[in-house]
Amino acid sequence: MESSKKQTKGRQRIDTSRRRESEEDRLITFSKRRSGLYKKASELCALCNTELVVLMFSPSGKPFSFAHPNIDVIARRFLKLPQEDVTGGIINARLRNRINELNERLTQLGDEAQAEKERGQMLSHMAKVRPNKPLCDANIDELSDNDAGMLKAWLLELQDRIHNRFEELAANATAYAGAPASLVDDTNVASSRQGHGGMHF
């Protein structure tokens, strides 16, 4: 057949240091690369027995997270899939996508407007706590060159930020969540914990 014309342009080079122009492009790229990052993270966990947490905010301000190696085991239990692995590996592509979905639902407790609002609240809170220390993104690096005391101070600050963020999220979660907490059987969840065994961190 003379249809030797390429079906697609294939992957094109982009400047990975420059922000994507279009908001839509940014969202698509974020979604794809977030999946890629999760995969890399989980592979690192599996290959090196590493414990790992990723926290991030999407371009639209939504929080996302990934945590730990054993997430696939938990996901199987949650998804009511058999624990034995028919593929011979720990995880396949489709299941991984399901896991990513779970990770996303895990932290999508507020909408974009809410996230922006919280961001403003956190900034003002931080200004109150340490008015002479702006605590910009740089601090972790700048502080690290000093001593453990300052690193500790930064971490306490980070804890405070996280705490306040999720205080807000928790306060407004009922309105956002599809079902109230009372519909979930807590004892059922608690009992399902016993079979896990491995405890790290």
Next chain:
Amino acid sequence: MESSKKQTKGRQRIDTSRRRESEEDRLITFSKRRSGLYKKASELCALCNTELVVLMFSPSGKPFSFAHPNIDVIARRFLKLPQEDVTGGIINARLRNRINELNERLTQLGDEAQAEKERGQMLSHMAKVRPNKPLCDANIDELSDNDAGMLKAWLLELQDRIHNRFEELAANATAYAGAPASLVDDTNVASSRQGHGGMHF
């Protein structure tokens, strides 16, 4: 030339779901893939204007971290490199390695034995705080399926863990650090903060 024999075997397929057998292999793989993960993270930050934190523990128990997009700017400032980018991009391979080194030094405040000791202390502490909730790796996923209140509880627990870990690290840091904190000019660092401008998270 008849020397068409391959110089190396090139990249070989490995099972990314199975732990590397050799301790040395695990360390090498961890080092390489940690760099890769940092690169992916920084690209995601740059491309999508995303704010991002990665916390991880190496196979030997050492903590590592990566934070935020502007890390390269900060690293340049810290390394006393010119802010203008001669390569046209934000960052090149060599500089990225320097940044990774900084990230590593940032969190390498205790040796392996110390980390193990702390781990034990944290576990006993956690057992005291919530004796009926083992708080295994699974919790973040299990809790997420319930409601924001439980997610918040998990995060508070995580804060507690981080807090205790770094309380210990801070207490023992002077003995480990190469130089006492007084050798570092804090005012110099503080003044260098002003030029940063962007403040996120």
Next chain:
DNA sequence: TATACTATCCTTAGCGG
């Protein structure tokens, strides 16, 4: 909006210095 496809670009396993 998320998923599938594919050509192309990028990452990295295995070695060597």
Next chain:
DNA sequence: TCCGCTAAGGATAGTAT
């Protein structure tokens, strides 16, 4: 231990659905 090299494997930009 960390650096660089090479080639094979893997991730993904653009596209269509």
